[in-house]
Amino acid sequence: MIEPEYFLPGSAACHGCPAAMCLRVILRALEGKAVVVVPASCSSVITGVYPHSALNVPVFNSAFAASAAVATGIRAGLDFYGEEGEVVVWAGDGGTYDIGLQSLSGAAERGEDILYICYNNEMYSNTGVQRSGATPYGAWTTTTVGGKREHRKDVAEILMAHNVPYIATASAGFLNDLYNKVRKAREIEGFRYIEILAPCPPGWRFPMDKTVEMGRLAVETGMWILYEVVEGKMRFTGLSKVIAEGKRKMKDIKEYLKLQGRFSHLSEEDIREIERYRDRRWEFLKRRANEL
Amino acid sequence: MEIRIHGRGGQGVVTMSKIIAEAANLEGYFSQSMPFYGAERRGAPVVSFTRISEDPIYRTSQVYYPDILIVLDPILINFPEVFSGLGESSIAVLNSGSSADVAKKVVFVDATRIAIEHGLVVAGMPVPNVPMLGALLSSEIPISYKTMLEVVQKHFGADERIVSSFNEGYKGARRKTCRFTKMHFGHKGVMECEIPISTPSKGVAGRTGLWRVVKPVVDSERCNGCMSCWLHCPEGVIVETEEGIEIDYAYCKGCMICSSVCPKNAIKHESEMGVVQHAH
Structure with missing residues (x-):
């Protein structure tokens, strides 16, 4: 059962870090046969400073905006030399939703054979919690002190518009599901995108041992939806599938919100707005799953 | 006067450093506060520096030879590196229920216990900086009780828990003269490698x-x-x-x-x- 570790102990991740947790699972799913491109993010710090690296695979630290472009180049280099291995981008939501969006879109449109994984902690955690395009409505950050007034955008849906062969969402609360999705993505050629909800204890203001619980609650309350799109065909997966089929009711979103300090100031109206947004997203994705 | 504060992310090291500088300024001194940042990590060792002087301060380096060394985390007391640069006249202010032979003059108080008793706990981590600021007054810092409390309240509000934990730190601090031998730390050699390629290793952030x-x-x-x-x-x-x-x-x-x-x-x-x- 125990396989070799590719993420070595003693990294610079915070207590209970979902990025460390998920990256460890992903590298295991890839059996260490990966070249990882890490743009500016928590992960570029977590993996340590020269002359040491916490990852037992080749890593390239790229500029913030360039990760998908750098991965394209590494892929071309590996192909030229006839080397095997998966080129993986491991970027945060800052490097995916905001700063890296153009190179991501470019690589997806060109159909580059890379696996782009975004660990979405819904904020710029590395620099001390600033708002990103992935920050949800109502959330406190140091740059949205009274709570963010806009809803988040959704890069997985933007990638659907690129018609890439594989898109999946995952959560730090369901690591087996994440493992399976990475294994599946490995078998597919072309541009693949996986987005993981990564609850950040210091950024979201919750106790460090609740990372997994928070990742599960996000799915149980319908705030985060697990699905995959294979060659344009969409289907819900895991617990979200059970919810979509009506076999289980979504939990009250308050159960998810009240555990997080970043939502502690929300009014009843704010909570209703978040609920409405959640319902709209479900409607949209359900329609999409039926259509395709 | 140069002060160095050791602690861990989440214990209020940086805030403490700022409060000391601000209070010294109110006392009519020039002062300076600056943290040593790696990335922001709750739990990771953090260091912050404060300088207090009657003249304008032009030095902006880290504090290598502190006059007062503050340790906010009891576990860090077990690491000799924390005490590097302490001289014969330096004072160590420790968050600890007992004294340790780390400097000639040691001030100590169990600030973690005080923080827990007064509910100064954030996300499961006790924040001992307020009682430690009280204890710091027992060192040779040129700041009065009144000024320090004023700045503490400015930062944290006039909450009863803040005031009482500050007072308890102030009253509970004990001073002791210890046996002290100056330590010498060698400098690490400069890296000779030319191409910056890292190698996989355990403990990139230390133990x-x-x-x-x-x-x-x-x-x-x-x-x-x-x-x-x-x-x-x-x-x-x-x-x-x-x-x-x-x-x-x-x-x-x-x-x-x-x-x-x-x-x-x-x-x-x-x-x-x-x-x-x-x-x-």
Whole structure:
């Protein structure tokens, strides 16, 4: 059962870090046969400073905006030399939703054979919690002190518009599901995108041992939806599938919100707005799953 | 006067440094406060520097030879590196229930206990900086009780818990003269490698077991070997051996996720607070 570790102990991740947790699972799913491109993010710090690296695979630290472009180049280099291995981008939501969006879109449109994984902690955690395009409505950050007034955008849906062969969402609360999705993505050629909800204890203001619980609650309350799109065909997966089929009711979103300090100031109206947004997203994705 | 504060992310090291500088300024001194940032990491060792002077301060380096050294975290007291640069006349202010031979003059108070008793706990971590600011007044710092309290209240509000924990730190601080031998630390050699390629290694952030506040302990009677802890451990410090589950405490940060995902409730919490034998 125990396989070799590719993420070595003693990294610079915070207590209970979902990025460390998920990256460890992903590298295991890839059996260490990966070249990882890490743009500016928590992960570029977590993996340590020269002359040491916490990852037992080749890593390239790229500029913030360039990760998908750098991965394209590494892929071309590996192909030229006839080397095997998966080129993986491991970027945060800052490097995916905001700063890296153009190179991501470019690589997806060109159909580059890379696996782009975004660990979405819904904020710029590395620099001390600033708002990103992935920050949800109502959330406190140091740059949205009274709570963010806009809803988040959704890069997985933007990638659907690129018609890439594989898109999946995952959560730090369901690591087996994440493992399976990475294994599946490995078998597919072309541009693949996986987005993981990564609850950040210091950024979201919750106790460090609740990372997994928070990742599960996000799915149980319908705030985060697990699905995959294979060659344009969409289907819900895991617990979200059970919810979509009506076999289980979504939990009250308050159960998810009240555990997080970043939502502690929300009014009843704010909570209703978040609920409405959640319902709209479900409607949209359900329609999409039926259509395709 | 140069001051260096050691602690860990989340204990209020940087805020403490700012408060000292601000109070000194109100007393009519020039002052300066600056943290040493790696990335912002709750739990990781943090250092901050404060300078107080009657003349304008032009030095902006780190503080290598502190006149006052403050240690906010009891566990850090066990690491001799923390006390580097202390001279014959330096004072150490420790968050500790007992004294340690780290400087000639030692001021100590159990600020963690005070913080817990007054509910100064953020996300499970006691924040001892307020009682430590009270205790700091027992060192030779040129700041009055009144000014310090005023700045503390400006930062944290006039909450009863803040004032009483500050007072308890002030009154509970004890001074002791200790046996002290100056330590010498060699400098590491300059890297000779030309191409900056890192190599995979354990402990890129040091022995991260030092970050622990709580320690997970496996109850092998209850454990059914499902390995959920192994799957979820962000650090990969859990291994399965013939005798059962083992945790590598050299690197375990004590996030306790293993305990939270254990279906058999077989991983117990054990406090890491309290001072062990001093290392030198």
